Amino acid sequence: MTIYPWQQDAWQQLHxxxxxxxxxxxxxxxxxxGKTDFAEAYAASLLCESPQSDGRACGTxxxxxxxxxxxxxxxxxxxxxxLDGVKLADDGxxxxxxxxxxxAESGEDKKTAKSKKAPSKEIxxxxxxxxxxxxxxSTHRSGKRVVLLYPAEALNTISANALLKTLEEPPPDTxxxxxxxxxxxxxxxxxSRCRKFALPMPSTEVALAWLAQQQxxxxxxxxxxQGGAPLAALELAQAGSHDxxxxxxxxxxRPSVETALKVAEKLQKAPVLELVVCLQRWMHDMFSVKLGGxxxxxxxxxxxxxxxxxxxxxxxxxxxxxxxxxxxxxxxxPLAARLFIEDMLLDYLHLFS
Numbered sequence: 001m002t003i004y005p006w007q008q009d010a011w012q013q014l015h016x017x018x019x020x021x022x023x024x025x026x027x028x029x030x031x032x033x034g035k036t037d038f039a040e041a042y043a044a045s046l047l048c049e050s051p052q053s054d055g056r057a058c059g060t061x062x063x064x065x066x067x068x069x070x071x072x073x074x075x076x077x078x079x080x081x082x083l084d085g086v087k088l089a090d091d092g093x094x095x096x097x098x099x100x101x102x103x104a105e106s107g108e109d110k111k112t113a114k115s116k117k118a119p120s121k122e123i124x125x126x127x128x129x130x131x132x133x134x135x136x137x138s139t140h141r142s143g144k145r146v147v148l149l150y151p152a153e154a155l156n157t158i159s160a161n162a163l164l165k166t167l168e169e170p171p172p173d174t175x176x177x178x179x180x181x182x183x184x185x186x187x188x189x190x191x192s193r194c195r196k197f198a199l200p201m202p203s204t205e206v207a208l209a210w211l212a213q214q215q216x217x218x219x220x221x222x223x224x225x226q227g228g229a230p231l232a233a234l235e236l237a238q239a240g241s242h243d244x245x246x247x248x249x250x251x252x253x254r255p256s257v258e259t260a261l262k263v264a265e266k267l268q269k270a271p272v273l274e275l276v277v278c279l280q281r282w283m284h285d286m287f288s289v290k291l292g293g294x295x296x297x298x299x300x301x302x303x304x305x306x307x308x309x310x311x312x313x314x315x316x317x318x319x320x321x322x323x324x325x326x327x328x329x330x331x332x333x334p335l336a337a338r339l340f341i342e343d344m345l346l347d348y349l350h351l352f353s
Contacts, residue, residue, distance in 0.1 A: 001041035001057060004034045004230075005210060006202030014042060014197060015055035022195035023170035024178065026152065029199035031181040032232025036150050038199060039177045043146045046175060047072060063141060073140040078127050078149040081119035123154045128162040135171040143173070150179035152186055160187050167193040201228055211237075224299050225281070244270040245278050251345065252282050253304040255352055260345035268338035273331040275341060279348065280324045287317055312351050320351055 048057035211219035226232035281297040334340035
């Protein structure tokens with residue numbers, strides 16, 4: 001199980017809680033920093049029969065063997081169906097690189113899953129109810145049972161309330177490990193029943209050193225675009241294709257109606273959400289430059305951002321940032337991608353008119 005270099009101190013702090021272990025721990029932090037990998041490593045350590053001196057799982061005992069195959073009888077993962085068999089950059093960051101292989105984590109009947117037209121993006125009530133049988137029987141190895149749930153914000157209202165009842169009356173010898181990218185999307189009642197544990201962002205130096213070990217070229221560029229999140233940067237670098245973003249950034253740097261319409265036509269088959277996120281990051285950098293701050297996402301385009309920021313009124317830029325945030329909420333299901341992109345880019349042009 002992976003514990004990244006920037007998580008060493010956090011691991012020691014969490015290991016120190018072993019003597020008074022809470023029944024529910026909520027690991028939270030930025031997306032793309034390895035939270036789910038960290039949570040899985042901790043789950044393995046709780047179930048390990050011969051843990052190392054620093055609390056890490058030994059990796060060789062029978063329990064660790066089961067865990068490595070996602071077949072441990074005292075362990076369940078609860079996550080949206082859409083994450084099954086998918087390895088993501090983080091925690092839903094699914095996950096900080098966390099998945100593959102079939103497990104009993106959801107507890108749902110396979111026939112039910114197959115009957116669905118598309119895998120769910122939510123953690124549903126059936127998945128929470130399926131934990132009842134798991135928690136109402138004795139542990140197989142006379143130790144703890146562990147439930148890993150991620151991302152916690154994927155709980156819908158009904159499933160969150162069902163989980164809340166369990167957290168209010170936790171079964172003995174059961175530890176819930178929950179992972180979240182966004183605490184403000186969780187019910188306050190769930191937050192109040194968990195021990196919150198923040199996982200840190202790595203320093204730029206540590207993140208770049210790690211990316212170099214992964215043989216990532218232009219690590220500074222990928223890291224900046226992902227806001228300093230190394231696993232997200234690695235995923236983007238491995239994907240390799242930057243064409244869509246480069247096309248969009250070219251238009252944002254040299255805005256014109258003609259270019260906007262051409263780019264909208266060219267990018268109509270690109271993932272719309274990614275384009276909206278790119279625009280948000282670009283305007284965030286413009287805002288930062290205008291206030292005299294550093295460029296966070298696109299440092300190689302500092303001069304272009306500075307020139308544009310000088311032409312924009314601050315109130316107008318703030319309104320455009322708010323509008324982009326509203327667009328992001330509907331970007332995954334646009335009725336017509338080309339019209340959506342055109343409208344987005346033409347609104348951006350209004351900043352300079």
